[in-house]
Amino acid sequence: MNTPFPFPNAGRPSNRQIVLGRRPNGTPSADDFAIWHAEIPHVQPGEVLIRNLFLSVEPAMRGWVNIAANYGTPVPVGGLMPSFAVGEVIESRLDGFEVGDHLMGMFGWQEYCVAGAGAIKRKILERDLSVSLALGILGVNGITAYFGTVETARAARGETLLVSTAAGAVGSAVGQIAKILGCRVIGIAGGAEKTEWCKSLGFDVAVDYKAPTFAEELAAACKGGVDVFFDNTAGPVADEAAKHLSRGARVVVCGTSSIATWDPWPVGPRIERALLVKRASMTGFLVMDYEARYQEAVDWLAPHVRSGRLAFREDITDGLESAMPAIGELYSGVNRGKRLIRLGRA
Amino acid sequence: MNTPFPFPNAGRPSNRQIVLGRRPNGTPSADDFAIWHAEIPHVQPGEVLIRNLFLSVEPAMRGWVNIAANYGTPVPVGGLMPSFAVGEVIESRLDGFEVGDHLMGMFGWQEYCVAGAGAIKRKILERDLSVSLALGILGVNGITAYFGTVETARAARGETLLVSTAAGAVGSAVGQIAKILGCRVIGIAGGAEKTEWCKSLGFDVAVDYKAPTFAEELAAACKGGVDVFFDNTAGPVADEAAKHLSRGARVVVCGTSSIATWDPWPVGPRIERALLVKRASMTGFLVMDYEARYQEAVDWLAPHVRSGRLAFREDITDGLESAMPAIGELYSGVNRGKRLIRLGRA
Numbered sequence: 267m268n269t270p271f272p273f274p275n276a277g278r279p280s281n282r283q284i285v286l287g288r289r290p291n292g293t294p295s296a297d298d299f300a301i302w303h304a305e306i307p308h309v310q311p312g313e314v315l316i317r318n319l320f321l322s323v324e325p326a327m328r329g330w331v332n333i334a335a336n337y338g339t340p341v342p343v344g345g346l347m348p349s350f351a352v353g354e355v356i357e358s359r360l361d362g363f364e365v366g367d368h369l370m371g372m373f374g375w376q377e378y379c380v381a382g383a384g385a386i387k388r389k390i391l392e393r394d395l396s397v398s399l400a401l402g403i404l405g406v407n408g409i410t411a412y413f414g415t416v417e418t419a420r421a422a423r424g425e426t427l428l429v430s431t432a433a434g435a436v437g438s439a440v441g442q443i444a445k446i447l448g449c450r451v452i453g454i455a456g457g458a459e460k461t462e463w464c465k466s467l468g469f470d471v472a473v474d475y476k477a478p479t480f481a482e483e484l485a486a487a488c489k490g491g492v493d494v495f496f497d498n499t500a501g502p503v504a505d506e507a508a509k510h511l512s513r514g515a516r517v518v519v520c521g522t523s524s525i526a527t528w529d530p531w532p533v534g535p536r537i538e539r540a541l542l543v544k545r546a547s548m549t550g551f552l553v554m555d556y557e558a559r560y561q562e563a564v565d566w567l568a569p570h571v572r573s574g575r576l577a578f579r580e581d582i583t584d585g586l587e588s589a590m591p592a593i594g595e596l597y598s599g600v601n602r603g604k605r606l607i608r609l610g611r612a
Numbered sequence: 613m614n615t616p617f618p619f620p621n622a623g624r625p626s627n628r629q630i631v632l633g634r635r636p637n638g639t640p641s642a643d644d645f646a647i648w649h650a651e652i653p654h655v656q657p658g659e660v661l662i663r664n665l666f667l668s669v670e671p672a673m674r675g676w677v678n679i680a681a682n683y684g685t686p687v688p689v690g691g692l693m694p695s696f697a698v699g700e701v702i703e704s705r706l707d708g709f710e711v712g713d714h715l716m717g718m719f720g721w722q723e724y725c726v727a728g729a730g731a732i733k734r735k736i737l738e739r740d741l742s743v744s745l746a747l748g749i750l751g752v753n754g755i756t757a758y759f760g761t762v763e764t765a766r767a768a769r770g771e772t773l774l775v776s777t778a779a780g781a782v783g784s785a786v787g788q789i790a791k792i793l794g795c796r797v798i799g800i801a802g803g804a805e806k807t808e809w810c811k812s813l814g815f816d817v818a819v820d821y822k823a824p825t826f827a828e829e830l831a832a833a834c835k836g837g838v839d840v841f842f843d844n845t846a847g848p849v850a851d852e853a854a855k856h857l858s859r860g861a862r863v864v865v866c867g868t869s870s871i872a873t874w875d876p877w878p879v880g881p882r883i884e885r886a887l888l889v890k891r892a893s894m895t896g897f898l899v900m901d902y903e904a905r906y907q908e909a910v911d912w913l914a915p916h917v918r919s920g921r922l923a924f925r926e927d928i929t930d931g932l933e934s935a936m937p938a939i940g941e942l943y944s945g946v947n948r949g950k951r952l953i954r955l956g957r958a
Contacts (some may be wrong), residue, residue: 274780367645375763390696408725419618471774477955497884500882500884500885504884519884519888520888521888522882522884522885523887523890525882525884528885531881531882532881533880534879534880534882535877535878535879536846536868536871536877536878536880537883537894537897538843538846538850538865538868538871538894539846539868539871539874541865541894541895541896542868542896542897542898543896544867544896545895545896545897545898545901546894546895546896547893547894547895548883548884548887548893548894548895549887549892549894550884550887550889550890550891550892550893551888551891552888552891555891556686569803588672
């Protein structure tokens, strides 16, 4: 068997991994992680060996490492930090996958990954575009925006869509998709630079939640009622937005970025009456439920990326270590666009 | 024109009405209402004169008289208390309606009502059954339970449905409809008499929210997860129930009886993460949106009433004055079944 590594007689290189060093309560900091040097397992039948090119940093990772109610069991202390990543196949014993294929999947915060079919989410077919896009506008962010807006929210031509964290990787895609669908789009973002960027994307209105006049400005922007509220925050900004729902409005709960921890469980204004009076609905959205349909979203999104209609920003740092503080940075509001860690070039 | 009144030479009798005497904040008491003697207007073309037989008392009336965010403008001070009622047509100048017809509609807390087509909700065709049922199990309560369970909740065979205020006019119908649909049904009610009654209706489990072991008992009953939570409370009981949603669960917000006032707006545990983690939805339900389809629900419900499969209780007092304290009595938990005011016999 040929070794895929460029060190034919040197044995396999070590695989640097980021592991969870201790359990955080709330937003994890760099100190909560550690670097671990592991061996790369031999590839078994049904597996591929992947060299990771880009690692993703997601707001949802805060939830993955915390102990409170979550989608599954939290990342164990000492365990590899799970992550979406894109990588290149350097050895394959899995039917349908060949050396040189670019894949997106749950490959973890590490340099190399031996993966079975279950960890592979998509073969990247749009080889004319940067492979990094498969983690952003053509990855989980864009796919989340697409299915959340089109299916869960059922946003329709002529309706008004409001989106929070509007300058973020998901929010900016939601607003632009809604514009393509024919909606009036209002974005909520923090600070003038972000609201200006939203306007440059074609949003009809962008409101700065850090401004002292936020409530009044939002009320003015939402005067005709909000048919779809795509929320990534679950905090005071969302509470303000909930006052402007129109009859039959759909609220998509896509994230809860305003809530640093769910232990203890936070309180807020009760939503029941707002939903009842407006016959509105509020629905949780998780992109993982759409795994089997990722390519369908990419097929819709990619032409708009190529034409420039669907703009995006990437915020890339180099080197595995730069992932360690990156979750915390997402929540401090300093980053611009999809946060990525570059390990190598395709 | 023949007068419909049995006093041919005495002119028209006065019409006793209950009006809102002052604006309550929270649950209205008898003192918030007054009796008013009004003239009965002459019937114009397109109208009928109705002698009210039964008046309804609804939990929702608390909302109608309060000033806080509501479905419409609140009942004005000095204005007739609006209400569903059933009555007999004693004069008709409206096509399709004849003297002797029994009607259900928004006829108000008064003895007589001159009504146009807009106030008439349904002609009562099931003349073999008590006319009072058109305000309860075959009225807004049963119709609410039917559309809320079948359409908003999409309760399906084999699923688990949890309902709060399970011994109430809506809740008891919800549970029984769900049993007919093939669901496992868990009811939450206050006190042993009410939980026993729920069990006698065929509920699989009935949990007493007044018991000190309520949380544990509810958790045990909901161990397999709750697919549908039909809520009439929006308070601590609902918060406890929200912990047991299954993946893809549907929460129907049908009422907010635990919240005495929305001014100031109450706080509670944030629901967003529970919905997100479970990809669950929470939807406001108002029966008035189904007005055009009331007969469809009655056609489904009536055979089950006749067969005895769909049981109900009525809590009837005689005389217009007995309506004045009745809203408050609904919230004190003393009544059993649909609360009605009887003014006359068919």
